[in-house]
Amino acid sequence: xxxxxxxxALTYIVGSVFLFGSACTTTKQAVELNELxxxxxxxxxxxxxxxVQDGHAxxxxxxxxxxxxxxxxxxxxxxxxxxxxxxxxxxxRFETVWKSVDTxxxxxxxxxxxxxxxxxxFSFPSDVPTTRKEDHADGFYDVxxxxxxxxxxxxxxELVSMIYAVKLRASDDTYQRSLSFYGHGGxxxxxxxxxxxxxxxxxxxxxxxxxxxNVIKAMPRSCKE
Amino acid sequence: xxxxxFTGALFTALACSFTALxxxxxxxxxxxxxxxATNAQAQAVQAHYLKVKGAxxxxxxxxxxxxxxxxxxxxPKKNRHSVQASAKISKEIWSSxxxxxxxxxxxxxxxxxxxxxxxxxxxxxxSGPDLDDGWIDIYxxxxxxVHGHLWLERIxxxxxxxxxxxxxxxxxxxxxxxPDGxxxxxxxxxxxxxxxDKKAVDGFAxxxxxxxxxxxxxx
Numbered sequence: 001x002x003x004x005x006x007x008x009a010l011t012y013i014v015g016s017v018f019l020f021g022s023a024c025t026t027t028k029q030a031v032e033l034n035e036l037x038x039x040x041x042x043x044x045x046x047x048x049x050x051x052v053q054d055g056h057a058x059x060x061x062x063x064x065x066x067x068x069x070x071x072x073x074x075x076x077x078x079x080x081x082x083x084x085x086x087x088x089x090x091x092x093r094f095e096t097v098w099k100s101v102d103t104x105x106x107x108x109x110x111x112x113x114x115x116x117x118x119x120x121x122f123s124f125p126s127d128v129p130t131t132r133k134e135d136h137a138d139g140f141y142d143v144x145x146x147x148x149x150x151x152x153x154x155x156x157x158e159l160v161s162m163i164y165a166v167k168l169r170a171s172d173d174t175y176q177r178s179l180s181f182y183g184h185g186g187x188x189x190x191x192x193x194x195x196x197x198x199x200x201x202x203x204x205x206x207x208x209x210x211x212x213x214n215v216i217k218a219m220p221r222s223c224k225e
Numbered sequence: 226x227x228x229x230x231f232t233g234a235l236f237t238a239l240a241c242s243f244t245a246l247x248x249x250x251x252x253x254x255x256x257x258x259x260x261x262a263t264n265a266q267a268q269a270v271q272a273h274y275l276k277v278k279g280a281x282x283x284x285x286x287x288x289x290x291x292x293x294x295x296x297x298x299x300x301p302k303k304n305r306h307s308v309q310a311s312a313k314i315s316k317e318i319w320s321s322x323x324x325x326x327x328x329x330x331x332x333x334x335x336x337x338x339x340x341x342x343x344x345x346x347x348x349x350x351x352s353g354p355d356l357d358d359g360w361i362d363i364y365x366x367x368x369x370x371v372h373g374h375l376w377l378e379r380i381x382x383x384x385x386x387x388x389x390x391x392x393x394x395x396x397x398x399x400x401x402x403x404p405d406g407x408x409x410x411x412x413x414x415x416x417x418x419x420x421x422d423k424k425a426v427d428g429f430a431x432x433x434x435x436x437x438x439x440x441x442x443x444x
Contacts, residue, residue, distance in 0.1 A: 066376075114335050114343060116409050117255070119376040122335075124345050125369065154342040189337050
């Protein structure tokens with residue numbers, strides 16, 4: 001009887017530990033990724049900010065992010081899929097998307113946007129940073145603009161959580177088109193802006209952006225609409 | 226057995242639901258730390274610098290697995306100066322950076338919490354009018370270069386670091402750090418093995434002297 005109880009207790013423990021190890025880990029990852037998606041409240045907030053209030057139609061996402069103290073991934077994932085298309089990033093998906101960026105053209109002018117800590121924001125004019133042909137054995141995916149004379153970026157694909165393409169229409173029917181990469185905390189790593197609302201639109205950048213949009217569209221979707 | 230495993234699964238579900246999951250989805254999720262390296266951290270930083278002489282601070286930060294501010298404060302005392310930031314001090318230091326010259330070439334470095342590295346060549350970004358709105362606005366190349374907006378409340382310390390390189394070229398940076406010790410922005414006047422603008426080095430010396438004249442954050 002004592003042995004039976006001991007065996008029973010052991011079975012409970014083994015079952016719990018086994019399931020805790022697998023099920024709980026899975027749950028945690030799912031919760032973490034879901035936490036990066038906009039909630040119903042966030043969606044209302046983003047809708048009102050961009051489509052009800054005046055003058056915000058093409059604001060960079062960093063502005064409603066720090067105004068409302070929520071990470072940028074929640075802003076970008078609050079748009080409808082007609083406006084923003086996103087996927088959870090794996091290193092393979094990251095590489096596929098950046099290979100599509102390579103097709104925008106090495107001399108195509110864009111803006112590279114960086115936010116630090118969700119607060120400090122910087123926008124750099126740059127040629128398109130393209131994949132540098134070298135191995136990525138050190139864990140970094142290397143991208144260089146202007147043959148190395150411009151931006152030099154070293155991105156760790158393991159630490160990219162989501163990739164989003166966003167297309168926002170300005171009042172003059174021009175578009176802001178951005179391709180943004182987010183970290184595990186939902187903060188922006190960098191955004192590639194192919195065009196800005198109300199400003200001259202570069203045809204090569206737009207065509208390239210559209211190809212990247214289609215590449216992401218073909219991948220499994222992140223965050224429910 | 227099946228019943229017992231089911232009970233185990235139920236226990237697991239309950240345990241999972243009570244497990245405190247980290248919240249990543251709000252801003253300001255970093256934990257504030259001291260900007261000053263301990264003796265042990267300084268020793269680790271200096272030991273690694275023997276292997277990668279003159280490397281940008283992020284490189285050693287990754288090697289020793291420390292927030293970058295502890296690298297800036299962990300190099301030998303003769304190679305560093307630091308000050309606790311306030312809105313007034315940050316503005317004063319950026320005014321000094323303005324004096325490097327609008328056409329002077331530098332490199333602007335970002336690391337996103339030490340996880341990635343972005344290194345942009347740029348003209349010196351010059352501060353715009355002080356609107357006293359909590360931001361410093363900076364613009365390079367008369368507005369044709371980088372546009373930057375630094376939120377003053379989220380700058381905790383500012384460091385001038387000047388370390389020897391491998392080819393006689395010093396690595397020189399004025400680096401701004403957040404409360405979590407992560408880099409907000411590094412303005413590199415020169416990096417060992419790379420060409421540099423002498424005007425940037427002269428400007429760096431002035432800003433370094435300004436920071437050295439202020440109460441030092443780390444001994």
